[in-house]
Amino acid sequence: MALQGTCRDSGEVAIIDFSGKITLGEGSATLRKMIRELVDGGRRKILLNLSDVDYIDSSGIGELVGAYTTVRNASGELKLVHLTKRVHDLIQITRLFTVFDVQPDEGAAVRSFK
């Protein structure tokens, strides 16, 4: 399934609920576009809910890293929540747990933003 994302707010935190695949092409582009729009709109606290993302390739991982950098360069924070096992394992083997702040649940994630 092509990546779809819907945005909602929890206070100052913009939460994007993604579903589908984050892969080279349309999926990666969707993620990039949504992050860009939020940052350009002044949002600085962004949480990505990946509970319905069942597949991510290296391009998708690269896009997540790009999103992290984009938000960080705008002096913001980007966090992840609800990683599926496959996504979790990929983030682990690529050492990206040293980069991403992955939270156990949405409540904890929202509270963790500075």
Added chain:
Amino acid sequence: MDLAESIVMRVAEAAGYSEDEVHKLGMAVREGVVNAYNYGNAQDRQKKILLAVEFEAEHMVVHICDEGCGFELGEVPDPLAEENLLRTSGRGIFLMRAFTDDLAVHKRPGGGADLVMHKKLPHRHAGHGRP
């Protein structure tokens, strides 16, 4: 890349790999085909990418060939190195290595690279040749 991935996954399923191993093989092939297109063939749609699957006594072997200039695996930067963690690309080869038992690159006689992945067959098929 979706077609290549699904073909190999179907073959892997028929060979008796677990769901997790089938998924990993599919991902490895996907990464290989993407690399062949982006780097090997420099996104030239006129150039071909060849996918072949064969079985040895103990392994399923996947070949992904392009029509590029070839490359050395040892020259691919380590995506786990601290200075590379924030790169948005460069993890394809690493994932192929992580998801297969052996990865090698050979120069094709007519030019281009032959990326070869070996995956040990599930134990109930090992030593029996083709599944």
